[in-house]
Amino acid sequence: MADDELYALHQQELRRGTAVLACLLILQRPNYGYALLDQLGRSGFDIDANTLYPLLRRLEKQGLLTSDWNTEESRPRKFYRTSDQGVALADALSHDWDDLDSAIRALREES
Amino acid sequence: MTATPTANVTLTDRYVNSTLRSLPAHQRADIERELRASIADAVDGRVEAGGDPAEAERAVLVELGDPARLAARYADRPLHLIGPTLYLDYIRLVTALLVTVVPAVAGAVGFARILQDQTVGQVITGAMGTAATTGIHIVFWTTLLFAVIERTPSLRTGPARQWTPDSLPQPPTRKARRGTIIGATVALVLVTAFVLFSPVVSTETDADGDPIAILSPWLWDSGMVYVVLGLVAGGFGITVAKQYVRWSPSLALVGAAFGIGSATLLIWLAADDKLINPAFAAAAGWPAEVTEWIGIGLIVVAVLTVVQTVVETVAGFVARSWVTPDWHNMIHTIVDGVARR
Numbered sequence: 497m498a499d500d501e502l503y504a505l506h507q508q509e510l511r512r513g514t515a516v517l518a519c520l521l522i523l524q525r526p527n528y529g530y531a532l533l534d535q536l537g538r539s540g541f542d543i544d545a546n547t548l549y550p551l552l553r554r555l556e557k558q559g560l561l562t563s564d565w566n567t568e569e570s571r572p573r574k575f576y577r578t579s580d581q582g583v584a585l586a587d588a589l590s591h592d593w594d595d596l597d598s599a600i601r602a603l604r605e606e607s
Numbered sequence: 608m609t610a611t612p613t614a615n616v617t618l619t620d621r622y623v624n625s626t627l628r629s630l631p632a633h634q635r636a637d638i639e640r641e642l643r644a645s646i647a648d649a650v651d652g653r654v655e656a657g658g659d660p661a662e663a664e665r666a667v668l669v670e671l672g673d674p675a676r677l678a679a680r681y682a683d684r685p686l687h688l689i690g691p692t693l694y695l696d697y698i699r700l701v702t703a704l705l706v707t708v709v710p711a712v713a714g715a716v717g718f719a720r721i722l723q724d725q726t727v728g729q730v731i732t733g734a735m736g737t738a739a740t741t742g743i744h745i746v747f748w749t750t751l752l753f754a755v756i757e758r759t760p761s762l763r764t765g766p767a768r769q770w771t772p773d774s775l776p777q778p779p780t781r782k783a784r785r786g787t788i789i790g791a792t793v794a795l796v797l798v799t800a801f802v803l804f805s806p807v808v809s810t811e812t813d814a815d816g817d818p819i820a821i822l823s824p825w826l827w828d829s830g831m832v833y834v835v836l837g838l839v840a841g842g843f844g845i846t847v848a849k850q851y852v853r854w855s856p857s858l859a860l861v862g863a864a865f866g867i868g869s870a871t872l873l874i875w876l877a878a879d880d881k882l883i884n885p886a887f888a889a890a891a892g893w894p895a896e897v898t899e900w901i902g903i904g905l906i907v908v909a910v911l912t913v914v915q916t917v918v919e920t921v922a923g924f925v926a927r928s929w930v931t932p933d934w935h936n937m938i939h940t941i942v943d944g945v946a947r948r
Contacts, residue, residue, distance in 0.1 A: 528644070545671055549642070550677070565640075571647060572640065573648075574641045
């Protein structure tokens with residue numbers, strides 16, 4: 497396996513699951529599927545449309561997101577928003593992220 | 608909101624319909640509305656960046672990928688037949704069934720055909736054919752059962768069986784090894800003595816007071832007795848060798864060929880009534896059935912030997928070592944070994 501292939505493989509493993517946290521953080525301001533996909537892409541979260549759209553519904557089913565149809569514009573869009581429970585989970589996960597960050601930092605300083 | 612089959616049906620319509628088809632009815636309307644909006648947004652995005660509308664639509668759909676995959680993600684359906692949670696149990700159950708049921712059924716069919724006086728070819732094809740059919744049925748039905756369990760969440764609520772270190776295999780002890788060698792030696796001495804002394808020691812005597820051998824004189828006339836004794840000695844040698852020589856594929860195959868060859872010879876001798884001396888049976892006043900039942904008993908032993916040899920060889924190849932020829936251990940070895948591939 498080439499080195500960059502190996503890197504891509506482990507990078508993907510490392511980033512798995514961060515998309516959920518990113519969604520919960522971004523959607524504290526309501527947004528719809530395609531715009532969210534676009535924003536995630538610009539923030540460096542490489543998630544496919546066919547993964548993101550079903551993921552949003554799963555998070556909604558878990559009570560972490562709420563949704564509303566916006567029919568004011570010519571194209572009706574489903575807007576998602578992080579629920580109170582989702583905000584709490586995002587806080588907890590962000591904490592974990594910080595813990596991981598400091599743990600990795602400590603390991604790097606040791607070595 | 609389903610599109611009617613007119614010339615106006617777009618690629619998007621076909622894509623959306625294809626995705627919705629396998630989704631639960633109550634989700635369809637909402638998913639359709641959102642999916643259409645998302646596709647339209649993405650197409651607009653590409654067109655604004657200077658793309659051709661038709662090509663943009665195509666590219667967006669290609670990016671979304673196989674509608675069946677998308678639908679499975681919406682419905683949270685697995686895209687595998689049997690997942691990692693069930694896989695080990697599945698493969699262990701299939702293997703356990705294959706190594707127990709297939710040889711048993713094949714042996715039973717082979718035995719029945721031998722009793723019907725069929726030719727060797729018919730016996731082998733019958734046993735092999737039944738083995739293949741049984742194997743296919745076992746694999747098919749077990750796979751179906753596990754695929755259903757994988758797709759029925761309520762069937763998977765039970766806690767997974769906890770693994771404990773008690774199930775780790777134990778290496779054979781020195782005591783067991785010595786027991787095997789003593790047993791093999793005793794068997795060798797008894798069988799050889801029985802065969803060699805049979806012409807001179809007997810419970811029955813003829814008119815001249817000479818002993819009537821229990822084993823058929825044909826064995827000596829044809830020289831077959833030396834083949835039998837050779838096989839007995841060879842079998843003893845292999846049993847002892849297994850205790851001291853490391854397992855190797857060639858040695859394992861020689862052992863297997865030896866076991867199956869000996870059993871086949873025994874079947875042939877018993878089925879052709881070449882073992883018991885008819886004069887002895889007559890002198891002892893045995894009814895005709897006794898000789899017949901001795902023959903059937905020997906054939907049963909021989910068929911079981913073939914089945915056991917095959918399973919032991921398979922277990923040996925799976926474990927890459929000799930296995931103790933007890934059924935529980937052999938099946939465990941095969942089942943555990945196959946689950947690791």
